[in-house]
Amino acid sequence: MNKKVALITGVTGQDGSYLAEFLLKKGYEVHGIKRRSSLFNTDRIDHLYQDPHVDNRNFILHYGDLTDSTSLTRIVQKVQPDEIYNLAAQSHVGVSFEEPEYTANADGIGTLRLLEAIRILGLEKKTRFYQASTSELYGLVQEIPQKETTPFYPRSPYAVAKLYAYWITVNYREAYGMYACNGVLFNHESPVRGETFVTRKITRAISRIALGLQECLYLGNMSALRDWGHAKDYVEMQWLMLQQDQAEDFVIATGVQYSVRQFVEMSAKELGVTLAFEGEAEAEVGRVVKVEPVNGEVLAKCKVGDVIVRVDPRYYRPTEVETLLGDPTKAKEKLGWEPKITLPELVAEMVKSDYTSAKRDSLVKLAGFQAYDHYE
Ligand code: NDP
Ligand code: GDR
Numbered sequence: 587m588n589k590k591v592a593l594i595t596g597v598t599g600q601d602g603s604y605l606a607e608f609l610l611k612k613g614y615e616v617h618g619i620k621r622r623s624s625l626f627n628t629d630r631i632d633h634l635y636q637d638p639h640v641d642n643r644n645f646i647l648h649y650g651d652l653t654d655s656t657s658l659t660r661i662v663q664k665v666q667p668d669e670i671y672n673l674a675a676q677s678h679v680g681v682s683f684e685e686p687e688y689t690a691n692a693d694g695i696g697t698l699r700l701l702e703a704i705r706i707l708g709l710e711k712k713t714r715f716y717q718a719s720t721s722e723l724y725g726l727v728q729e730i731p732q733k734e735t736t737p738f739y740p741r742s743p744y745a746v747a748k749l750y751a752y753w754i755t756v757n758y759r760e761a762y763g764m765y766a767c768n769g770v771l772f773n774h775e776s777p778v779r780g781e782t783f784v785t786r787k788i789t790r791a792i793s794r795i796a797l798g799l800q801e802c803l804y805l806g807n808m809s810a811l812r813d814w815g816h817a818k819d820y821v822e823m824q825w826l827m828l829q830q831d832q833a834e835d836f837v838i839a840t841g842v843q844y845s846v847r848q849f850v851e852m853s854a855k856e857l858g859v860t861l862a863f864e865g866e867a868e869a870e871v872g873r874v875v876k877v878e879p880v881n882g883e884v885l886a887k888c889k890v891g892d893v894i895v896r897v898d899p900r901y902y903r904p905t906e907v908e909t910l911l912g913d914p915t916k917a918k919e920k921l922g923w924e925p926k927i928t929l930p931e932l933v934a935e936m937v938k939s940d941y942t943s944a945k946r947d948s949l950v951k952l953a954g955f956q957a958y959d960h961y962e
Contacts, residue, residue, distance in 0.1 A: 589644070593617045593667035595652060595700070596674030600778050601718070603630035605671060605821040610634065610645060612825070617665045619650040619658075619674065630778050652696030653688075659703040666709070669828050671716045672700055675748075678782060679722060682744035683904055690747045697751035701758045701766065710764045714828045717755040719768040720748050721813070721839070721910045731913040734770070734837055741905040756835070765833040769824055772839035772912040775932060776817040777939035784846055785814065785936065792853045793940040795894050796886035797948045799957065802894055806901025808847040808863075808870065811909040815840045816927035816935075826921045839912020840925045847872075850895055852930065856937040857885045861895065868897050885941070 592609050596602045597618025609616050620627065628635070628647075636643045648664075650657035652674050662670070675693045676682060682689040697717060704713050724732045725741035740746045752768050759766040779786040784805070791803035815838070823838045844852075847863060850872060854861045860876035872895030874888045888894060917923045927935075951957045 589613060589615045590668045591615045591617065591665060592669045592671065593619070593662065593665050594671045594673060595619045595650075596672075596718075597647070598627050598630060599673060599677070600630065600776060600780065600817050601673050601774075601821055601824075602671075603634075603778060604776070604817050605673065605824060606631060606634055606645065608821050608825060615644045615646075617646050617648060617661070617667065619661060620647050621651045622649055652692045652699065655699040655703070658699050659706060662700070662703040662709070662713075663707055667713055669714045669716070670700060670704070671718075671824060671828075672697055672751075673718045675718065676744070678780070679742045679744045679907075680901070680903055682742050682747070686743035689743050690750075693744065693747035694750035694754075698754050701754060701764070704764065705758070705762060710762050713764075714833070715755065715758075715764060715766040716824055716828055717751055717766065717768045718824075719752045719755075719770045719835070720745070721770060721772040721837075721912060722907060723749055723752060723770065724910060725905075725907050727909060730909070731839075731841065731911040732837065733913040734835055734916055741907050742903065745907075759833055765828070767827050767833040768835040769820075769827055770835060770837045770912075771820055771823075772813040772815065772837075772910060774815045774817045774820040775936065777936050779817070779936070784810075785849060786940075788846075788850050789853050789933070789936040789940045790944075792850070792857065792859075792894075793937060793944040794947070796857045796859065796888060796941065797944045798887045799944055799948055799951070802896055803850070803872075804896055804898035804901070805846065805850070806898065806903070807906055807908075808845065808850070808897070809908070810846050810906065811843050811911070812846070813839045813841065813843050813910055813912045814849070814929055814932065815925050816932045819925045819927055823917065823921070823923050826923060830921070834920070836917045836921065837912050837914055838917055838923075839914045840929070841912060841914055842929065843909070843911040844929060849933065852933045853937050854894075856880070856934055857941065859886045859888055859894075863895075868899055870897050871895060
């Protein structure tokens with residue numbers, strides 16, 4: 587039997603890397619679109635890299651950009667994919683307030699460009715299309731928990747761009763009979779989550795603070811509530827959605843909610859540090875109240891009384907999404923899907939990974955080299 591061929595946009599991102607690995611294990615020939623950058627941007631997929639000089643490769647990268655329809659159409663024509671996973675996006679909600687036009691172009695019109703490429707090339711009956719939709723569509727929530735029928739109320743340029751992408755995907759399904767669907771995914775994280783999203787920013791900073799490489803973690807709204815899952819669980823769902831008899835949209839979530847503050851506490855606890863929060867609003871701080879060994883080893887150098895978390899209003903958003911909680915019942919019933927990894931397990935995995943990197947940086951520093959850092 588011929589191998590199935592998949593094309594992933596955003597293959598260099600968190601989900602793209604997990605999905606590429608997943609599809610390769612399933613025996614797919616996987617093509618990925620990466621954009622040109624002045625530095626290497628393939629860290630997350632370097633373990634999958636195959637030398638272009640050998641024959642019979644099953645993981646192939648192409649230069650392209652969601653803002654450039656010529657590149658997209660050319661790649662779709664060349665690859666003739668059975669499945670396209672559109673994961674590429676300017677995916678940072680906070681940054682979308684700084685770059686609204688670019689975000690609309692890449693995240694909104696970019697989706698249209700891909701759908702049009704499929705149509706122009708006459709691949710409507712061959713190529714199945716997955717759109718990375720988001721719980722940010724619910725924004726100012728109209729119902730708790732949120733499910734497939736909950737009305738949308740986007741609260742950022744990112745979410746508004748993704749709203750266009752959501753509906754253009756539905757429209758091409760209805761207008762042209764394409765197999766095109768939306769996965770409305772709630773937040774999902776992993777050790778390779780981008781460093782400026784709040785979970786990774788926390789696990790990375792807590793690890794560096796524990797080893798004396800950083801003094802304080804500055805955050806915005808710590809009361810925000812999110813439904814956090816593991817990226818590894820969620821990419822399986824993206825694939826499952828394209829294997830059905832009929833294209834449908836699904837909410838993917840864990841159904842459990844935590845605050846950003848709780849995420850900080852859980853991360854610190856992994857390294858034996860107990861935090862207590864005091865003060866209101868911008869004056870809120872997280873203070874160390876206990877330091878204990880973990881499995882007989884003291885991992886954190888912090889002292890009782892140290893303030894290691896503070897609020898910086900720079901990280902507040904002009905319009906915030908305060909609470910998100912998903913109801914994944916439809917996915918469970920129709921696709922037999924359930925998340926396998928809990929938030930405490932996810933936190934433990936992320937802290938372990940970031941603590942290991944921080945240890946490496948502290949050895950570099952001990953050897954007399956400069957260890958650069960970015961706190962964003
Ligand atoms: P990342 O930010 O980790 O990855 C985004 C990817 O898109 C990167 O490969 C990036 O390339 C690429 N990209 C950005 N702009 C362009 C462009 N103009 N042309 C081509 N490629 C581009 O995101 P995630 O992996 O976390 O998320 C994947 C998708 O799922 C995104 O669309 C996101 O909006 C959506 N989503 C994510 C959720 C989450 O919690 N992670 C939840 C719901 C939806 P480069 O590496 O060069 O920056
Ligand atoms: P989100 O994720 O906006 O939900 O979008 P992010 O981790 O950026 O923020 C989650 C919540 O934490 C609050 N917060 C901070 N956020 C960041 N980034 N940095 C901070 O210092 C900070 N302090 C508090 C935020 O205000 C927010 O309430 C993610 C992205 O992956 C999107 O692409 C995706 O669509 C949604 O998840 C579902």
